[in-house]
Amino acid sequence: NPFGDYVWEFRSPRSKFGPGALNELKVDLERLRVEKPFLITTKGWVKRGIVDRLREILGKDVPYWDGVEPEPSAESVEEAAKALAESGADSVIAIGGGSALDTAKIANLLATYGGRVRDYVAPPYGEGKPVPGPVKPMVAVPTTAGTGSEVTSVAVVTLKDVGVKVGISSDFLRPSLALLDPELTMTVPPKVTADTGMDALTHAVESYIAKPYWARERPEDPAKRPVYVGSFTVTDALAERAIELIGKYLRRAVYQGRTDLEARSGMLIASYLAGLAFGNAGVGLAHAASYPLGGRYKVTHGEAVGILLPAVLEFNAPANYEKAKRVGELLTGEKCPERDPAKCAEWAANAIRELQRDIKFTPGLEAVGVKEEDLMEMAKETLNQKRLLATNPRPVTEEDVYWVYKRSMRNY
Ligand code: NAD
Known part of the structure; x- marks a missing residue:
């Protein structure tokens, strides 16, 4: 079944x-x-x-x-x-x-x-x-x-x-x-539109690839089955549609948001769908690793998670190459041109980087003042975010978080 x-x-x-x-x-x-x-x-x-x-x-x-x-x-x-x-x-x-x-x-x-x-x-x-x-x-x-x-x-x-x-x-x-x-x-300024759009995309992608996770006991169930947290059929459907809408409308919302009600509507539905998806499936490493950033540097929540998202997708891809590829396909409306699943995951991450470049999103951690010597300490702190990491599809070590930070220093 x-x-x-x-x-x-x-x-x-x-x-x-x-x-x-x-x-x-x-x-x-x-x-x-x-x-x-x-x-x-x-x-x-x-x-x-x-x-x-x-x-x-x-x-x-x-x-x-x-x-x-x-x-x-x-x-x-x-x-x-x-x-x-x-x-x-x-x-x-x-x-x-x-x-x-x-x-x-x-x-x-x-x-x-x-x-x-x-x-x-x-x-x-x-x-x-x-x-x-x-x-x-x-x-x-x-x-x-x-x-x-x-x-x-x-x-x-x-x-x-x-x-x-x-x-x-x-x-x-x-x-x-x-x-x-x-x-x-309609009045949201372009930078806030870009940052919040990346927040929505991160919710959609992280909930889409979230690991099945046995979360809670259910005393009401005589068979003693726990409640299932992580991505499942319903959250997958919501996340897929959210990614598609963001691929279609975020550029328009950033550049002509004062007049383009269709783009604004598409983005508001996308963030709502992504909210439902992550509110039920959970998120993962991009969120966990964003918290040490938010405390130290002047970054908005959307900036922090969005900067980390491409590298997090690449890191997590081996847990489910098919879903990583789908992220790219939904975002671009195109088929992955590669055969190798690992290459398709990279292609999907690059589709996110391209979107970020197009909307003039913050280009990487370097741009918000992050120094390489801070990365290891932040990586250690990230591992304290147990609630968020519980649904990340791959187990995460300090070295892994360091790799994600390092790779996110410059996205484009
Ligand atoms: P925000 O609410 O801080 O708004 C950003 C800026 O845009 C503010 O200056 C605000 O006044 C302005 N603004 C808002 N709407 C506007 C409009 N229509 N026209 C013009 N200006 C407008 O930003 P946000 O990204 O929506 O929220 C960020 C907060 O939400 C963070 O604290 C973050 O951690 C949190 N967050 C919560 C959840 C959750 O599930 N509760 C999920 C993700 C993020």
Whole structure:
């Protein structure tokens, strides 16, 4: 049986997509049976008139907090939690990029159950307390096409004092509704479009090649089969379509994103599909090795994972040459011109490098100031990311991570 003797679960919020979908928010809140929403967003969105627009859509004032930071710090998230708790709201609307969505997820947790960010962060950086239970209903409205945070159970926050980014993950943090309106992404500047597009591509590729991994006991199953995590039929279908859409639309979104609604729509669907894929299948080495980078250098999340992606695909190819080749074929719409599977994996990685060159993506680690003498220490740190490496299709040593970093110093 090619579908295996296992149980899988696919987890996803209710989702809605379309130009102007935000105008339906009133009905969506009614469906959620909430009456007092609180908006968490950025200063940029307040300038672009989001508060007035919500007043028009909902027919009343919505209290808000607009202090979201890019790659948010724990302090900013705790501030948002305080504002949310004091507002007496019964629900949360998050509008912005992944930073706004993640801030809202954790603020919602802290406003509901109290405590600090560190309480929920895994050791050595925190107490590692599990999220106790449901939080307030949350509507997630992404305005970048990248993180997929509108459908995932994860929120990422930066601990500034120790210089690391950490994730808090729980099924309870998954938004109640993902409300995707591509019109809201038209104003994303070209560099952010490129970085977030690479984030989406990395989610799609890493979840596509993710290793089957027996993750969790399921006490409810008399046969005692664990839940299956890693790529499976559903996540493969989503990841394949996401890669195809990114190959077709990312260049257009970067160069003519102010007017090209089709390209923006294609990219927003791609990041959503990729979010569903990695939210269920997991990611791997590109994400694990990006965390030490994010703490040390001035790189966005999309830049860090995207720079590492071509080398990670090459490194992982021997685990499944067929899938590595498919990545190239989906991205380019062409067949691999080589016969040798290893050559096809390289060809696929080069297709990613070409796309990066075309969209003027950061050309490599060198360009963000990484020095060769730092690589070994970062490689050591990467091995601490056990949750992320668990689904990487090949086992990873320090030398392997070093090889990936070294190869990513200059991609084009
Ligand atoms: P972001 O939210 O930081 O936004 C990047 C910049 O673009 C910001 O300055 C923002 O104000 C601006 N911006 C956003 N939308 C805009 C629009 N429509 N028009 C003009 N400007 C706009 O970037 P991001 O890449 O979306 O999110 C990054 C964060 O998400 C990181 O902290 C990363 O670690 C996290 N992340 C989370 C998940 C998850 O599943 N929770 C997955 C991947 C990444």
